[in-house]
Amino acid sequence: MALFGAWTFFLLVSCITFFLVLRRRRKPKDSNLPPGPIRLPWLGNLLQVDIMNLFTSLYRLQEQYRPVFTVYMGPEPVVVLCGYGAIKEALVDNAEAFGGRARLLGMDDTMQNYGIGSSNGERWRELRHFCQSALRNFGVGKRSMEERIQEEAEFLVEALRKTEGRSFDPTLCLSHAVSNIICSIVFGHRFEYEDKDFITLLGLLSESVRLMFSPWAQLRNFFPGLMRILPGPHQKLSRYLTDFKRFIVERVQLHRQSLDLNCPRDFIDCFLNKMEQEKNNPSSEYHDKNLIVCIFDLFSAGSASASTTLKYGLLLLLRYPEIEAKIHKEIDLVIGRNRRPCMDDRKKMPYTDAVIHEIHRFADVSPIGIPHLVTRDTQFRGYTIPKGTTVFPFLTTALQDPCHFETPMKFNPAHFLDENGDFRKDEAFLPFSAGKRVCPGENLARMELFLFLTTVLQNFNLRTLQDREEIDISPEVHSSGKLPRPYQLSVVPR
Template sequence: MGLFGVLPFLLVSCITFLLILIRRRDATKGKLPPGPTPLPLLGNLLQLDVRNIIKSFQKLQEQYGSVFTVYMGSRPIVVLCGYGTIKEALIDNAETFGGRGLIVSVDEAIRDYGVATTNGERWRQLRRFSLKTLRNLGMGKRSIEERIQEEAQFLVEALRKTEGHPFDPTIHLSHAVSNVICSVVFGQRFEYEDKQFVFLLEVINKCFWELLSTSSQMKNFFPRLMRILPGPHQKMPKYVKELINFVSQRVQIHRESFDPNCPRDFIDCFLAKMEQEKENPTSEFHNENLDVTVLHLFFAGTESVNTTLRYGLLILLRYPEIEAKVQEEIDRVIGRNRSPSLEDRSQMPFTDAVIHEIQRFIDLSPVPPPRSVTCDTHFRGFSIPKGTAVVPFLSSSLHDPQHFETPRKFNPRHFLDERGSFKNNEAFLPFSAGKRVCLGEGLARTELFLFFTAVLQNFHLESLQKREEIDISPDVRGSSKLPRPYNLCVVPR
């Protein structure tokens, strides 16, 4: 057989092989929800834009409805769209949809430890302990609210030093928000110029941007291949090691002054639990889980609140009439001579509505880390095998037209009734829902209210642009939305 006879034979053989693989995959996946036809090895890579997963999911929702399946390489992922679907899965069937799916882009050294990425008994024990500890710290001698109020005043003083000149608020807000979680976890805040503090924030920021990078998104499709290919994603183990070393050093400092009868912060409480269970060979309270849980709290308590505050100030620059109305409410309820407190929130419905609408509108984490089903389950006429990854597409709930009158526009009236009182909206799920709802939701809500009101109590916001030129559309990075870079001026009131 000559060369020209071999080539058609090889081509037919390859096509036949690919068709057999597709048929086998279809046979083994049962009645998974519909979705684009995956290719062997590639999955749906060619049908998805890894630089904008959000837009890809929106198109697939229009085509396939509220439940569909996509393949990340060979891994099927079931995507849930719309508040009704997400509620039915995560809330009505919370136990079944309460597992944590594999997060490939997270460094393997920490994936099996801590409170955010684990499953089973380890996750249950660590989450129960973390929730209880954060709640107790909120009711202790020095509450979390007091820590935030103190940090808000440091932030106000830092903003005063800008003396009305234009600046990028990213660093100021990052320092303030990170110091809150430092106070909760380490029992102390850092001066904004502290070298260790600056180093910690720089490494966390590098990790954050690496998780948003295209190479990390590609790692979800081809984990084995990306593990050996060069690229920015290979830096993650180095960053994680630096963060673990930092946390370990702080833990050692705590051990040297540890008093089990007087815990000062989260680390002390964890050390006390370790001491209590030291005779238990199956205890989940050990050094690895302590270090990684602290890292999880840092990530949950730093970037999300910082970004929400930064995006919120940009929106208020675009809508100065809303800023003015918030400040009128602040002056009437709080005045200028005392710090805002959580007790004020119930008397400030418009401010509360604005903060909720900021969270809804910016849609910070439209595609959260995947869940997994904990058993074979039937859902809306489909069969989902145990262990299958499930992603609640939160953007489809936060912009659900059945629950929000103008879903694509910034509109605080979404959270106000006819009398101007605050009203909850069940489709408001910025922290997700169910068993895996964000561990730091309560802390984040407290920070957002106290920081926003402290800044607006003391300053007017001014932009270098005309309000009509201010772009509040998101800068989409993979599966996240970020505010576009901007400068502003803060002028004392």
Template sequence: MGLLGVLPFLLVSCITFLLILIWRRDATKGKLPPGPTPLPLLGNLLQLNIRDIIGSFNKLRKQYGPIFTVYKGSRPIVVLCGYEVIKEALVDNAETFGGRGQIQALDDSLSKYGVVPTNGERWRQLRRFSLLTLRNFGMGKRSIEERIQEEAQFLVQVLQKTEGHPFDPTIHLSHAVSNVICSIVFGNRFEYEDKNFIFLLDTIKKSFSVLLSTWVQICNFFPSLMRILPGPQHKLPRYMKKLINFISQRVKMHQDSFDPNCPRDFIDCFLAKMEQEKSNPASEFIHENLVATVVDLFFAGTDTTGNTILQGLVVLLRHPEMEANIQEEIERVIGRNRSPSYEDRNQMPYTEAFINEIQRFLDLSPLAVPHLVTQEAHFRGFTIPKGTTIIPFLSSIMKSSQYYETPRKFNPGHFLDENGAFKKVDAFLPFGAGKRVCPGEGLARMEIFVILTTLLQNFHLKASKQHEEIDIAPVVESNGHVPRRYQLCVVPR
């Protein structure tokens, strides 16, 4: 072999040797939990099924235990499994494990602003404001619950027009839950045929589709590379820009008619805070944070809530005896002459248990949004360096045989005691836990209860095929679960 033939070989060998040295140096920082052996640059890409991250994590959990490490490229990711481990990290050590890990799919227009992706003082102020505003129920002259009740009645009117014919309820529920957010954020609902409303829903739907795609999972491994390579991942910034422009236009409309003494909705409340702090150059209440926080509310409160109700309806088609049980409670507690109220749930233990079981069985977000270790963590015999990304594997709780008698089967009895009273289960964390628990939890719970009970107050559900033939198992979609598509008929009671 001549000198020219030897030089490339030596060059490749040297580069490989240097990469391994750098890899070993980085991989041995701290005393990370065990996990599959990573490859330089690739990390554990080849050992994980990108199309089914949930299944891959379940296998690794069985092999390495409740805490393990995987590498996305050169970055270590520590995965936490089981109620005890996740509670100890997110609740008992909330400050240490309470940072937000980087969400690679978001560009700078959203990753630096709003509640979900941010850290530090920005996150604290925006989260506190959002929680207080959503809990206040005093925006304008109507409470949030009244807005939900109103939208539930519009949904009933739309479903009455189906006249007992089979239909896919997905779009109708999407309209209803999205309109609740619109009413809270913009101060008004949209007619379902409104072109602006259709544009908003279509943009959100397309954004969700990209976020759940395999391409975005690969982006998490190789963010720099995927910014260069062609693929659907480049659509997300375009969709986000459309969403930001839509919300910015609404903010401008609010500014033109803003009365600080009479806030009509979430945007007005934020504008009032901006006015209050306009002399503070370090204020977090700026236009960019307003727009990004509204985006957060839409992403947290549309598909998640709609999919939960969708799952509940298909379970009722499969189990008509459960529909009868809920309707018996509706007759006894609410009757036919008033709208269901969230307070009614305290006298409706079976309905409350059924809703909890929907969330547990659907397991909508098996992987929590990434957390970040804010300081070096000494946790269960391991040393996790500051800045390490943490993923709480919530599915390991929701499908645990330790806490649920039949974890793979739908069973409202998981949340009922021997006397039929509602039973709280500690290992039930559909909204996460600790400092990063979903700020829209209260809103989502209210929506699910009010809309579901309103539908069952007004209709009997009928399947388009035999009950025994209905498959209620959710579908795995990369790093999440979604209900199966189905058809149903509604018959007025």
């Protein structure tokens, strides 16, 4: 048996060596890719990259290979961009070449290359232009959207008052508040926090996003064909997305029955209107599949990440009550207690603005960003990146770039304040990515965080039963995503 085992091991090593030599002799077209760890045939860098913690694995590799390196997800190369300089040079200075969208991690096959999140080429350009125009028409970036958020912030305050000082997990109420903003845009109305359909919708979205950033999604990237047939939690994703799509289809049907082409009420009406205008165009991008996936894209971009960032922000203020106290002071000075906070207040509140930027930077809820695709053979920093290569913009390495942030691993609002205490921008602040594929909901997310946070702090002091020094603000890493650790807080009226 020992002899048989030795021969098996020898045969395995011989086969691996043969394939490595063969690949080297054939000089594949990707031989001038950026450097990276040695890969094995078929497995790629599976042994060097921990799929349970992809973020940490890439962080470790960037310390060795930065600013640009290559890892192999199975047989396919992925180029990783590290640091503000490399990310900006690729996504902004070479926006066209790096402006494609790679396969989204774990995304259901029926949704790939539809909507605005995972599509490419003319479809993406057409749908992105339409979505941006529709969002502007329904107030994004305007006073009307500000008023919607202000109203929802008051509903959130009322929900918090009902806790009557008891400790609670803020996840649900924050998720409900933030999601209601995108609901008002897409469906034309908000939902009560106790609405069963609303709770079901958010549950489906939460589970879908969780699985798309799970280790199982990474395995689908390594071995897409194999993972389609193997059992595991990743198979639930199709069911969740099917249920989510069913909810959307029901809402679309209700809109069709009451549609007034001359008076669109929301995003769905606008899309249905466009479908009617182009019903005789066989190549039109305005059809049900794109509508459904666009709605999913808007929800996932405009709900999950914003509510997670807000939840992280409250945790950070629990940990640093002196920072909360300074925000309270600025709120009392600029806004007072008797009127709603508004966006015009932000420029008069440099410390609060700095804290909010630092929450975005420190929370870093999408550390690897959404994968890009190189649209043509590209020369980049002396390397050749072939058309169709997946690119990961490692946003964490910009948000923690020591050349831009003095204490990158610490929560420090001074990163966004000058010597006079005035707010200052930093070009390495890229939580929403950059270039052609920058998050289309960036302005909405910034508005939401400012108005929700200032409204909550205008009305409440944050309390915790924990010793402040013992509050753990380090993130929970879920393969390629980061979340605040579970916590409870109580709110006391001011």
